[in-house]
Amino acid sequence: MSDNTKPKRRWVTVLLAVSLALNLLVVGVALGTVYRVKGGDRGKPPPGFGPAIYRALPKEDRKALRGELSERHVKGAKLRAQDFAALEAALRAEPFDPTVVQALLQQQAQSMAELQGALQKEWLDRITAMTDAERQIYADRLQEVVQRKRHGRKHKD
Numbered sequence: 074m075s076d077n078t079k080p081k082r083r084w085v086t087v088l089l090a091v092s093l094a095l096n097l098l099v100v101g102v103a104l105g106t107v108y109r110v111k112g113g114d115r116g117k118p119p120p121g122f123g124p125a126i127y128r129a130l131p132k133e134d135r136k137a138l139r140g141e142l143s144e145r146h147v148k149g150a151k152l153r154a155q156d157f158a159a160l161e162a163a164l165r166a167e168p169f170d171p172t173v174v175q176a177l178l179q180q181q182a183q184s185m186a187e188l189q190g191a192l193q194k195e196w197l198d199r200i201t202a203m204t205d206a207e208r209q210i211y212a213d214r215l216q217e218v219v220q221r222k223r224h225g226r227k228h229k230d
Contacts, residue, residue, distance in 0.1 A: 119219045123189070126196060129215035134199055141195060142188075149184060156181060 119125070127135060156177055163173040203211060 120221075123192070125215060125218045129211060129218045130196075130199070131211075138192075138195055138199070142191065145188065145191060149188060152184065153181075 120128075127138070130138070160174065160177050163170065163177065166173070200208065200211070
């Protein structure tokens with residue numbers, strides 16, 4: 074036997090392993106991107122209930138609904154501004170009283186519930202006034218809205 078055996082070069086093995094890992098990482102990222110972009114949204118949740126039933130309305134109905142509720146929205150904005158001022162004062166108060174903050178939170182929840190109730194009533198009135206054929210068309214549009222893919226941009230009316 075000869076004493077001139079070549080020493081093993083472990084750095085070559087390590088380099089090959091690192092190279093293989095990086096290649097697999099790049100392939101995984103590429104496949105994940107293709108899957109996401111090319112319709113890998115099988116598990117995508119449907120849109121919010123309220124926005125979907127609103128978007129499915131004809132454009133004229135959406136515009137009319139916004140007009141009917143704009144006064145309520147303006148009034149609500151003024152009340153929210155007052156509530157934020159009251160919340161700021163309650164947060165800065167010494168000693169801090171959580172019951173005041175809780176009352177403000179309940180007041181906001183009640184305001185939101187009233188607004189949602191008004192929106193639902195107006196929507197239901199419009200749906201009730203539709204003919205059977207118009208409701209069928211609306212149901213088709215609603216189905217399209219629910220199945221529509223998101224493109225990362227906001228929907229404009």
